[in-house]
Amino acid sequence: AQSVAQPEDQVNVAEGNPLTVKCTYSVSGNPYLFWYVQYPNRGLQFLLKYITGDNLVKGSYGFEAEFNKSQTSFHLKKPSALVSDSALYFCAVRSLLFSGTYKYIFGTGTRLKVLA
Amino acid sequence: DGGITQSPKYLFRKEGQNVTLSCEQNLNHDAMYWYRQDPGQGLRLIYYSQIVNDFQKGDIAEGYSVSREKKESFPLTVTSAQKNPTAFYLCASSFPGRQETQYFGPGTRLLVL
Numbered sequence: 001a002q003s004v005a006q007p008e009d010q011v012n013v014a015e016g017n018p019l020t021v022k023c024t025y026s027v028s029g030n031p032y033l034f035w036y037v038q039y040p041n042r043g044l045q046f047l048l049k050y051i052t053g054d055n056l057v058k059g060s061y062g063f064e065a066e067f068n069k070s071q072t073s074f075h076l077k078k079p080s081a082l083v084s085d086s087a088l089y090f091c092a093v094r095s096l097l098f099s100g101t102y103k104y105i106f107g108t109g110t111r112l113k114v115l116a
Numbered sequence: 117d118g119g120i121t122q123s124p125k126y127l128f129r130k131e132g133q134n135v136t137l138s139c140e141q142n143l144n145h146d147a148m149y150w151y152r153q154d155p156g157q158g159l160r161l162i163y164y165s166q167i168v169n170d171f172q173k174g175d176i177a178e179g180y181s182v183s184r185e186k187k188e189s190f191p192l193t194v195t196s197a198q199k200n201p202t203a204f205y206l207c208a209s210s211f212p213g214r215q216e217t218q219y220f221g222p223g224t225r226l227l228v229l
Contacts, residue, residue: 009156034217034218036220041204041223041225042222042223043120043122043206043220043221043222043223044159044206044208044220045220046217046218046219049217090158090159092218101147101164101166101172101212102147102212102213103149103161103164103174104149104159104161104218106151106158106159107158108156108157108158109156109158
């Protein structure tokens with residue numbers, strides 16, 4: 001079965017320090033991986049995606065993610081955290097359904113708190 | 117939140133009542149989706165539609181119904197058969213294809229009176 005795991009419910013980091021939000025996946029075939037961010041009572045905003053090519057993907061707001069095929073991971077990173085980065089982060093994988101269509105499988109989310 | 121609108125922002129349901137959540141997009145996307153979000157459970161797929169006049173059940177379709185009469189619109193009805201409807205509901209859309217990004221609306225919070 002295809003799945004996504006975010007092993008940390010919450011990550012705390014001091015402002016200005018680097019941050020990492022972890023994601024591991026289990027899929028058959030080549031994975032198409034995504035990161036989204038959600039602010040309170042809002043929809044999800046797309047941050048970045050990995051389709052193919054360079055293992056380091058750069059996205060919005062200074063975020064980047066590193067795809068590691070051997071470790072089946074797609075961790076989200078930022079060199080210097082801001083208080084405004086505090087939000088709920090979701091990792092997702094695009095999954096091929098039996099019908100030939102696609103759906104997303106989301107992780108359970110990681111709450112990031114950046115402390116001033 | 118792009119070109120996807122959801123209404124209302126908050127919705128209150130009385131016991132035994134059916135309620136309908138609206139989702140409209142002007143992105144010319146073929147595919148549309150409904151998710152339910154509960155604390156600590158991430159997003160769960162309710163229904164999805166790849167083209168007009170066609171839709172498929174997701175992982176938690178019981179107690180919900182949808183229609184897709186127009187490309188731009190994908191309303192979700194929460195029926196009285198859904199015994200625990202309190203949640204945050206998110207609509208999303210995308211072009212078909214494995215590489216396409218899914219974009220989300222701002223959400224509707226459904227509460228039971």
